[in-house]
Amino acid sequence: MGKNKEKSADKELSNTINIGISEDDRTAIADGLSRLLADTYTLYLKTHNFHWNVTGPMFNTLHLMFEAQYTELALAVDLIAERIRSLGIPAPGTYSAYAKLTSIPETEGVPKATEMIKLLVEGQEAVVRTARSIFPIAEKANDEPTADLLTQRLQVHEKTAWMLRSLLED
Numbered sequence: 001m002g003k004n005k006e007k008s009a010d011k012e013l014s015n016t017i018n019i020g021i022s023e024d025d026r027t028a029i030a031d032g033l034s035r036l037l038a039d040t041y042t043l044y045l046k047t048h049n050f051h052w053n054v055t056g057p058m059f060n061t062l063h064l065m066f067e068a069q070y071t072e073l074a075l076a077v078d079l080i081a082e083r084i085r086s087l088g089i090p091a092p093g094t095y096s097a098y099a100k101l102t103s104i105p106e107t108e109g110v111p112k113a114t115e116m117i118k119l120l121v122e123g124q125e126a127v128v129r130t131a132r133s134i135f136p137i138a139e140k141a142n143d144e145p146t147a148d149l150l151t152q153r154l155q156v157h158e159k160t161a162w163m164l165r166s167l168l169e170d
Contacts, residue, residue, distance in 0.1 A: 017088040025141035030089035032134035037080045037092060038101035039130045043123040044073035046107060050116040058113050069160060076153065083149055103130060117164050124161035128154055
């Protein structure tokens with residue numbers, strides 16, 4: 001199927017959905033969730049990279065911690081993408097789409113362990129800000145499933161940021 005036919009089919013499907021949320025609100029919510037998906041996937045990739053490349057005296061602790069974090073993020077991207085789809089909107093799924101949508105900068109090279117921790121704190125906090133920014137439109141549309149997903153993501157990312165920050169204390 002060509003690109004125009006695919007877009008037309010997606011648009012027709014989107015118009016037939018009657019879940020009590022207007023098409024405009026579903027689109028706005030999905031746009032926000034797409035940014036959240038991009039941030040989550042970008043943070044997943046960064047965390048996985050740091051898991052592979054961490055060195056130093058905290059190696060074992062960080063290697064295991066980063067593994068737990070990227071595993072949780074991998075599950076989260078699926079939940080977020082499925083919520084976007086349940087709203088009748090295609091979920092983004094390419095590096096180029098994520099690069100345009102994410103608020104988390106790519107890290108060049110292999111930073112030292114302490115810098116990895118700082119960068120992951122920044123990434124976790126960026127995801128929190130993105131998730132929090134979606135609440136007004138979800139609340140306006142009475143989209144409780146999205147609000148619930150956002151609440152769950154906020155809890156995970158705020159706790160993870162706190163745990164990472166605690167490693168930076170003297």
